[in-house]
Amino acid sequence: MSPLKELPFLERTSYRRRRLGDAARLLPVLGMVLFLLPLMWASDGAGTTARSGLYLFGAWGGLIALSFAISLRLARIVRAEDGTGPEGD
Amino acid sequence: MPAFDVILGACVLYAALLFVIAFLAERLSVRGRARWLRGPVVYTLSMSIYCTAWTFYGAVGYAARSGLEFATIYLGPTLVLVGWWTLLRKLVRVGRSQRITSVADLISSRFGKSNLLGGLVTLLAVVATTPYIALQLQSVTLSFAVFSDGPQAPDLNAIALWVAAGLAVFTIVFGTRRLDANERHDGIVAAIAVEAVVKLLALLAVGLFVVFTVAGGPAETFRIIDASPIAEWQVQPGRWVGLTFLAGAAFLCLPRMFQVLVVENSDERHLATASWAFPLYLFAMSLFTLPIAAVGLGRMPEGANPDLFVLTLPLAENQEALALFAFLGGFSSATSMVIVAAIALATMISNHVVMPIWLRSGPPGALVSGDVRHVAIRARRVSIVAILALGYAYYRLSGGGEALAAIGLISFAGIAQILPAMLGGLFWRGATRVGAALGLGLGLLIWGWTLFLPSFATGLPQAVMASGPFGIDLLRPQALFGIGGVDPLLHALIWSLLFNTAGLVIGSLLTFPSPMERLQGAAMVNVFRTKPGARGWQSTHVEAEDLLVMAQRILGPTEAQAVFRSAAIRQGKAGYLPDPDQEFLEGLERELAGSVGGATAHAMLGQITGGGSVSVEELMRVADETAQIMEYSARLEAQSRELARTATQLREANEKLTRLSVQKDAFLSQISHELRTPMTSIRSFSELLRDGAGTLDPENRARFAGIIQDEAERLTRLLDDLLDLSVLESGQVTLRIEEAQLADVLDRAIQACDGGGPVMIERSGRAEMRLRTDPDRLAQVFINLVTNCRKYCRVDTPRLRIVSRLSGDAAEVDFIDNGPGIPATEQQMIFEKFARGGDSRAAGGAGLGLAICREILGRLGGSIAYLPGQGGAAFRVRVPLAQRDVHAAG
Known part of the structure; x- marks a missing residue:
């Protein structure tokens, strides 16, 4: 009886885990977009090195912070599964 | 400073x-x-x-x-x-x-x-x-x-x-x-x-x-x-x-x-x-x-x-x-x-x-006698x-x-040539050795020609740089295929990776991988799904001792012995020499690979085991085994579902049996009571007749004899019912099947019950249907149902509606009264023997009537069922039509 009762709870966890994995997969795409954006204003000569540098380092820092938040949770999940669980896709 | x-x-x-x-x-x-x-x-x-x-x-x-x-x-x-x-x-x-x-x-x-x-x-x-x-x-x-x-x-x-x-x-x-x-x-x-x-x-x-x-x-x-x-x-x-x-x-x-x-x-x-x-x-x-x-x-x-x-x-x-x-x-x-x-x-x-x-x-025996460890x-x-x-x-x-300062990026571009083979190998099972070699070779060639050699002051002659080798303009190092004016690094990067990837894809699509490639490809691409360790070895007649000697030379005595010892323990053997089965060989190969690389470890084991590496047949066998396991587990699943179903049925049957057993006990005490009551009165009245032979007036004598006769008849009826049911159940009953009008049978039944009590009977629906049945037995069923209504319908003006209609190849007759009906908990039981609805004292019967009805209709090819939700007790009787009427109805 009890495994049946626990099932919805487990489902929820693995659902969250997969979405977290999706976020981790999308993060480099976000990074790519952020790092390519300066090309838009730099190509018409509007951007100065100092301003663009400020933007670039800001975006870089934000990406690191996001990665920190996601990886922390992912690491906790991976630890709970002890790295032996099947791939959750 | x-x-x-x-x-x-x-x-x-x-x-x-x-x-x-x-x-x-x-x-x-x-x-x-x-x-x-x-x-x-x-x-x-x-x-x-x-x-x-x-x-x-x-x-x-x-x-x-x-x-x-x-x-x-x-x-x-x-x-x-x-x-x-x-x-x-x-x-x-x-x-x-x-x-x-x-x-x-x-x-x-x-x-x-x-x-x-x-x-x-x-x-x-x-x-x-x-x-x-x-x-x-x-x-x-x-x-x-x-x-x-x-x-x-x-x-x-x-x-x-x-x-x-x-x-x-x-x-x-x-x-x-x-x-x-x-x-x-x-x-x-x-x-x-x-x-x-x-x-x-x-x-x-x-x-x-x-x-x-x-x-x-x-x-x-x-x-x-x-x-x-x-x-x-x-x-x-x-x-x-x-x-x-x-x-x-x-x-x-x-x-x-x-x-x-x-x-x-x-x-x-x-x-x-x-x-x-x-x-x-x-x-x-x-x-x-x-x-x-x-x-x-x-x-x-x-x-x-x-x-x-x-x-x-x-x-x-x-x-x-x-x-x-x-x-x-x-x-x-x-x-x-x-x-x-x-x-x-x-x-x-x-x-x-x-x-x-x-x-x-x-020399051939170098692995056993030579010092591999020191060589490495x-x-x-x-x-x-x-x-x-x-x-x-x-x-x-x-x-x-x-010139040296620029070498950093040039070096990067050279190393990047590994990327297509790496990604292809990790994510595409179809990537083959030929494809990887072709891609790597092409990438290396183009990188060398367009970026690496031109980076030296004396790498390529000026003439080649300006107009290509032998004057072939299309092969100019910094303007391949005549596309110049691009940043040299970008130029080299794009062309080399383009040809590299194309080589990998085309080479892989056109060639067929060896079994070992396919095993490794599956193991790496599906690394999260499968357990590590593809099957790379057949069991061969190799001496475990030879393997130990070789492993010691590579891993060192302590570690090698530890590996062999744990493998032997896993196999349940004492000592240091496990059976060289497939699992052990694979594990050993991985251990060796950690020291001398995968290819070398594989080749070394191959030399000792006589090259008993994996074959296509082996690969198919592995796949076959997997399929068998999957099929087996699917069968197990089906069986467990079947078991669950059976368990549910058994549980239901058990509940029914328990209820029946309780009812039977109740019935036995009831029937003994039923049998004893007439017996007691018969005995006492016959005693009175015997003892008071001279003193009783004729009027009382006649009354007593009448009571004795009534009670005897009641006994007979009870015994008749029991006998009837047992004959029906054992299948020894002889039916007189003939064609009969439903209306006639109904008339007969109602007439037979007439005067038994104050029940108003309303008939409706089509009753002119020819049935193929035993009219006497069918009348018995109808009588039983009408009598039941009389017994159990406890309202001031009991009313029974009898509705008959045609339904497919059978006639349907509903008997619906306006009484309290039968509680849902008892509906399941009323057709069982010894069952009796509600207050048993009021019934005065033995609780066999409906059971007899069900048996009779079963023999006649019809059925009887309780019809819930009709505002009272309702029974539906189905009786098959005569052949002629089926056609007429159809």
């Missing part, structure tokens, strides 16, 4: 400190007390070998020439690490499950443990890394030169030689002490971690000094950058994208990065930490690059080398201690890169070049010396000029 001797002394002291740290770490590790050495922080710091002297000094120079473009070198790796969940995690899992020892080993193992591919990647790595090592030597000597402006100019070449020699000794001492089964080098990793901290702190110190002391604060720095020659950002979109990609690709493929990322990784979870910590490290490393460059450009005299601003700016401000710190940071960057690169290359050379040649050329270690030591010698030679030959 500090004296040159001070610099030299600091340098030697620092090197000695690194030796001590490495030595202590090794000792801790041997005693098993170096857990923190394998923690995520050290893992992250060890990645810092990505930041070589080229980035330590050169990034500022780069920024001074091209502004923000220097950042691309760090943005690429940032993207790779931030996306660790997709790529790096898989790479590390594959590396750990297959005991991969180098990037060449990865490619070789993935494509069927191919020596050709291993050798090709090794060659590429050596060609691309040697100039890079030369670059490190150059940066160290240049930084020395900064401090040696005095009269006694030292011999810079001698310094380069000494540095190279020192690095070789360090690498040999801590990199090849033992043939580690996991290829982890704790001493070296510890030293690198320290160097990582030193170079970060040094750069941050210089940066903070420049921003806050020299420039006068962040806002002022911002203004200085805006006023500097690099104020306007002249971005080249192609280079921006290309360099970011290139840096990311190199981060994955560089032998030294692969070494620290995959080989030295002790826990997959460290990647989670590194995924943000290493980008943060890179962020910090490059934060002050632009300010240093801008301030340097403004303050240093015209013509000063911007590559050395990190050193010369503090010197110009008379900050000698800071300059010394910066020098040590640069020294750290150079040395850590060279050490790890030398180890990685030496492992590749020994596993993919020396060992295969030695295995092939040695000696090969690595010689390789390390050779690599550093090559680097030094390259440094001397190239003259250490500007």
